[in-house]
Amino acid sequence: xxxxxxxxxxxxxxxxxxxxxxxxxxxxxxxxxxxxxxxxxxxxxxxxxxxxxxxxxxxxxxxxxxxxxxxxxxxxxxxxxxxxxxxxxxxxxxxxxxxxxxxxxxxxxxxxxxxxxxxxxxxxxxxxxxxxxxxxxxxxxxxxxxxxxxxxxxxxxxxxxxxxxxxxxxxxxxxxxxxxxxxxxxxxxxxxxxxxxxxxxxxxxxxxxxxxxxxxxxxxxxxxxxxxxxxxxxxxxxxxxxxxxxxxxxxxxxxxxxxxxxxxxxxxxxxxxxxxxxxxxxxxxxxxxxxxxxxxxxxxxxxxxxxxxxxxxxxxxxxxxxxxxxxxxxxxxxxxxxxxxxxxxxxxxxxxxxxxxxxxxxxxxxxxxxxxxxxxxxxxxxxxxxxxxxxxxxxxxxxxxxxxxxxxxxxxxxxxxxxxxxxxxxxxxxxxxxxxxxxxxxxxxxxxxxxxxxxxxxxxxxxxxxxxxxxxxxxxxxxxxxxxxxxxxxxx
Amino acid sequence: xxxxxxxxxxxxxxxxxxxxxxxxxxxxxxxxxxxxxxxxxxxxxxxxxxxxxxxxxxxxxxxxxxxxxxxxxxxxxxxxxxxxxxxxxxxxxxxxxxxxxxxxxxxxxxxxxxxxxxxxxxxxxxxxxxxxxxxxxxxxxxxxxxxxxxxxxxxxxxxxxxxxxxxxxxxxxxxxxxxxxxxxxxxxxxxxxxxxxxxxxxxxxxxxxxxxxxxxxxxxxxxxxxxxxxxxxxxxxxxxxxxxxxxxxxxxxxxxxxxxxxxxxxxxxxxxxxxxxxxxxxxxxxxxxxxxxxxxxxxxxxxxxxxxxxxxxxxxxxxxxxxxxxxxxxxxxxxxxxxxxxxxxxxxxxxxxxxxxxxxxxxxxxxxxxxxxxxxxxxxxxxxxxxxxxxxxxxxxxxxxxxxxxxxxxxxxxxxxxxxxxxxxxxxxxxxxxxxxxxxxxxxxxxxxxxxxxxxxxxxxxxxxxxxxxxxxxxxxxxxxxxxxxxxxxxx
Numbered sequence: 010x011x012x013x014x015x016x017x018x019x020x021x022x023x024x025x026x027x028x029x030x031x032x033x034x035x036x037x038x039x040x041x042x043x044x045x046x047x048x049x050x051x052x053x054x055x056x057x058x059x060x061x062x063x064x065x066x067x068x069x070x071x072x073x074x075x076x077x078x079x080x081x082x083x084x085x086x087x088x089x090x091x092x093x094x095x096x097x098x099x100x101x102x103x104x105x106x107x108x109x110x111x112x113x114x115x116x117x118x119x120x121x122x123x124x125x126x127x128x129x130x131x132x133x134x135x136x137x138x139x140x141x142x143x144x145x146x147x148x149x150x151x152x153x154x155x156x157x158x159x160x161x162x163x164x165x166x167x168x169x170x171x172x173x174x175x176x177x178x179x180x181x182x183x184x185x186x187x188x189x190x191x192x193x194x195x196x197x198x199x200x201x202x203x204x205x206x207x208x209x210x211x212x213x214x215x216x217x218x219x220x221x222x223x224x225x226x227x228x229x230x231x232x233x234x235x236x237x238x239x240x241x242x243x244x245x246x247x248x249x250x251x252x253x254x255x256x257x258x259x260x261x262x263x264x265x266x267x268x269x270x271x272x273x274x275x276x277x278x279x280x281x282x283x284x285x286x287x288x289x290x291x292x293x294x295x296x297x298x299x300x301x302x303x304x305x306x307x308x309x310x311x312x313x314x315x316x317x318x319x320x321x322x323x324x325x326x327x328x329x330x331x332x333x334x335x336x337x338x339x340x341x342x343x344x345x346x347x348x349x350x351x352x353x354x355x356x357x358x359x360x361x362x363x364x365x366x367x368x369x370x371x372x373x374x375x376x377x378x379x380x381x382x383x384x385x386x387x388x389x390x391x392x393x394x395x396x397x398x399x400x401x402x403x404x405x406x407x408x409x410x411x412x413x414x415x416x417x418x419x420x421x422x423x424x425x426x427x428x429x430x431x432x433x434x435x436x437x438x439x440x441x442x443x444x445x446x447x448x449x450x451x452x453x454x455x456x457x458x459x460x461x462x463x464x465x466x467x468x469x470x471x472x473x474x475x476x477x478x479x480x481x482x483x484x485x486x487x488x489x490x491x492x493x494x495x496x497x498x499x500x501x
Numbered sequence: 502x503x504x505x506x507x508x509x510x511x512x513x514x515x516x517x518x519x520x521x522x523x524x525x526x527x528x529x530x531x532x533x534x535x536x537x538x539x540x541x542x543x544x545x546x547x548x549x550x551x552x553x554x555x556x557x558x559x560x561x562x563x564x565x566x567x568x569x570x571x572x573x574x575x576x577x578x579x580x581x582x583x584x585x586x587x588x589x590x591x592x593x594x595x596x597x598x599x600x601x602x603x604x605x606x607x608x609x610x611x612x613x614x615x616x617x618x619x620x621x622x623x624x625x626x627x628x629x630x631x632x633x634x635x636x637x638x639x640x641x642x643x644x645x646x647x648x649x650x651x652x653x654x655x656x657x658x659x660x661x662x663x664x665x666x667x668x669x670x671x672x673x674x675x676x677x678x679x680x681x682x683x684x685x686x687x688x689x690x691x692x693x694x695x696x697x698x699x700x701x702x703x704x705x706x707x708x709x710x711x712x713x714x715x716x717x718x719x720x721x722x723x724x725x726x727x728x729x730x731x732x733x734x735x736x737x738x739x740x741x742x743x744x745x746x747x748x749x750x751x752x753x754x755x756x757x758x759x760x761x762x763x764x765x766x767x768x769x770x771x772x773x774x775x776x777x778x779x780x781x782x783x784x785x786x787x788x789x790x791x792x793x794x795x796x797x798x799x800x801x802x803x804x805x806x807x808x809x810x811x812x813x814x815x816x817x818x819x820x821x822x823x824x825x826x827x828x829x830x831x832x833x834x835x836x837x838x839x840x841x842x843x844x845x846x847x848x849x850x851x852x853x854x855x856x857x858x859x860x861x862x863x864x865x866x867x868x869x870x871x872x873x874x875x876x877x878x879x880x881x882x883x884x885x886x887x888x889x890x891x892x893x894x895x896x897x898x899x900x901x902x903x904x905x906x907x908x909x910x911x912x913x914x915x916x917x918x919x920x921x922x923x924x925x926x927x928x929x930x931x932x933x934x935x936x937x938x939x940x941x942x943x944x945x946x947x948x949x950x951x952x953x954x955x956x957x958x959x960x961x962x963x964x965x966x967x968x969x970x971x972x973x974x975x976x977x978x979x980x981x982x983x984x985x986x987x988x989x990x991x992x993x
Contacts, residue, residue: 039637049568049569074547078540083535103596117580128611131596
């Protein structure tokens with residue numbers, strides 16, 4: 010593929026076209042023949058696998074186990090929890106038949122004789138089927154807590170879709186826990202939003218604000234929804250993970266009770282929490298530039314690529330040997346590295362390709378490097394190069410990867426912090442909303458005011474932050490009292 | 502739960518009830534509220550995760566990458582390959598609508614206004630959607646081979662289901678590769694059946710016979726299907742993995758061509774290969790006994806459990822310290838171990854529980870062991886016990902785990918080998934088929950004879966073995982010439 014085909018629309022021209030170009034050209038994902046469903050390509054999937062591996066470890070370290078529940082949910086289950094059905098019934102794939110038959114006129118048609126008695130919904134989320142299962146698992150306080158997680162695909166029939174950010178089918182994990190007390194369930198919901206925040210910051214290098222959702226932005230069926238909110242380079246917020254305290258709503262709907270230590274029967278308390286392939290969108294939009302993807306070393310499929318630059322087979326043989334040695338040393342330190350000595354592509358082409366793919370560190374070795382025992386080190390985050398000695402290059406690279414990880418995070422954090430703006434009047438807010446960023450403003454806590462802001466500015470209350478902003482004031486819209494500032498932004 | 506509730510129906514009374522009891526009582530899986538769909542419980546899922554992790558590594562070591570393709574397949578795609586639609590259209594979940602609406606009489610109903618223009622099929626396998634995608638990925642020989650694998654759920658609307666063995670929804674991996682030449686594709690299909698055989702034997706400790714399927718047992722759309730066939734303790738065969746050489750069938754159906762090195766356009770060659778949660782059934786039925794599961798150490802979630810036996814808190818404290826030390830040493834060697842000092846259950850209860858769950862090695866430490874610096878070691882495979890010194894116990898356990906792994910395999914292999922029976926007349930075959938086992942017999946190679954055998958004996962040709970049985974002879978049914986023996990058995 011010629012170099013120009015790899016060029017991206019600059020962010021300054023169109024941020025959304027840049028995103029689309031990048032996802033496609035860096036081989037992360039593409040649209041499929043099925044409306045709204047994406048194909049996650051091998052390079053994109055390799056990043057998702059690294060995310061999964063790390064999150065899974067963090068879930069296990071906090072006492073959770075994996076399980077698997079059915080893809081299908083009987084239609085009647087959805088109706089059991091009133092808010093839940095309201096939130097999910099409007100956007101779901103419905104299975105009505107279980108057989109096709111040959112069409113005498115060619116092809117196949119649905120066999121009308123194979124109609125299901127009760128339609129099945131492709132899970133948009135699994136609270137209902139899981140709580141129907143938990144009913145049989147829970148008798149006594151000794152059966153609690155249940156701390157299950159599931160890695161799965163889910164379907165929400167979105168009308169307007171964008172790769173990774175909003176797709177009809179997406180991959181995610183959903184934790185579903187059952188507890189004997191309200192306090193324990195709240196603690197679990199908070200613990201998991203903290204796990205998500207730590208993952209976002211330490212692995213994705215994406216700074217997030219932890220907060221609570223307003224009533225109208227809550228998960229359908231939750232008592233409280235905790236969220237982590239990130240800010241993309243275009244000033245729009247992206248909800249990156251949520252953890253819900255579900256109270257006893259699903260226990261009531263599915264009649265899940267337990268006998269406590271005192272011998273009294275009580276309803277069980279619940280949480281659920283999830284992150285999805287949407288995180289890929291957050292990762293891409295937080296760090297990347299007009300040259301392509303910028304990946305944090307902690308999640309890059311290849312952390313290092315080595316490219317030989319040679320004019321003869323003899324030179325290549327020498328470089329192969331020396332580079333092979335460096336590859337071994339890097340691998341021994343747990344660093345993932347690719348040595349690309351494919352002879353059908355020029356070094357310049359390879360450089361662009363690995364820039365586009367966001368490989369954090371690129372090493373290049375040529376004839377002069379062989380003479381001098383040196384190697385060229387290029388950083389993807391700063392696009393800077395330097396020539397260093399090959400002695401202890403593995404230690405140099407190891408430290409550089411951590412420096413890049415820290416630098417990417419700091420850059421995103423500085424940007425995010427620069428984009429949190431206190432506003433004290435609705436006029437000021439309306440004038441500045443097009444700038445993008447988070448607006449810290451007082452709100453009277455009513456759904457009416459929230460709806461008005463959304464209607465007039467297309468911005469939403471992203472969260473009531475858990476930390477900071479606690480001084481009281483007056484709502485920017487109504488002047489009524491407010492206990493603290495909330496963060497308002499336009500969002501993906 | 503009381504001990505008697507954990508007891509299994511003996512295999513001699515009812516093998517199928519024993520299997521059902523074991524799957525339920527060892528907390529591996531259970532039926533869900535959705536007909537034919539199972540819930541994989543945490544302990545069962547932990548075994549599946551270990552299988553996944555190992556298989557995934559073996560796929561990567563042989564050059565494959567993971568990707569993800571849509572859950573849904575447009576109905577028209579299925580019809581493109583004639584054999585394929587014949588094989589899969591009769592048992593599929595069909596999505597016809599994308600919205601529910603509130604029913605004035607309560608609950609929700611399908612919104613008739615939200616009917617899809619073209620119905621979507623929940624994937625029963627993904628050849629069609631993947632080859633429709635590959636069409637855009639492949640232009641030239643430089644784009645080949647493509648070596649993708651996908652971990653996914655699939656749905657086949659089975660009428661009679663059994664946990665793990667045959668369920669409407671199951672989890673699996675499906676590899677889909679594209680090649681420039683026929684030879685390379687055949688080599689790939691064979692390579693992957695060898696990977697499956699190695700996994701079955703070295704990790705599951707299940708001996709398998711590699712072979713080729715007869716035309717009527719082939720995957721719908723394949724030119725050749727390679728299979729690994731295992732034998733369960735009741736003498737029935739279980740197809741445990743298949744790898745298909747698909748020729749150019751899907752390339753033709755989806756018009757996937759490439760320009761070769763000579764500049765000539767050609768159709769692409771294909772393979773696909775998969776194993777599923779059905780392997781859990783093979784694992785359970787190969788080794789387990791009337792006391793419960795017997796797990797090979799290479800796939801056991803816990804390889805070792807340590808149970809303290811004490812009469813006072815002081816004794817417990819001493820055992821905790823000493824056992825904690827052993828736990829550390831075992832973990833340092835990469836052995837997964839659980840120390841169960843929960844005080845609400847008696848040692849006898851714990852012993853039964855871990856026997857039921859198939860933990861390969863159980864260590865128990867009591868007061869006398871403390872005095873003598875010893876520990877009791879119980880093997881799950883042989884149900885034997887011995888008392889050994891605590892000195893270097895970690896080395897002893899490490900070697901014992903490998904010995905158990907080898908012993909379980911050998912036991913299964915000896916049994917399987919004892920159940921391969923040469924028969925030389927159809928009368929002899931019909932008389933002996935109820936014994937169970939593989940019958941090595943001559944077959945004339947015609948689908949008519951194969952259908953007759955199936956009709957009259959409910960046994961099927963499991964495979965034409967890749968190794969052995971190559972001497973020529975006469976078909977047991979028709980007396981027509983045969984180039985070698987095939988293996989016939991009743992199967993799951």
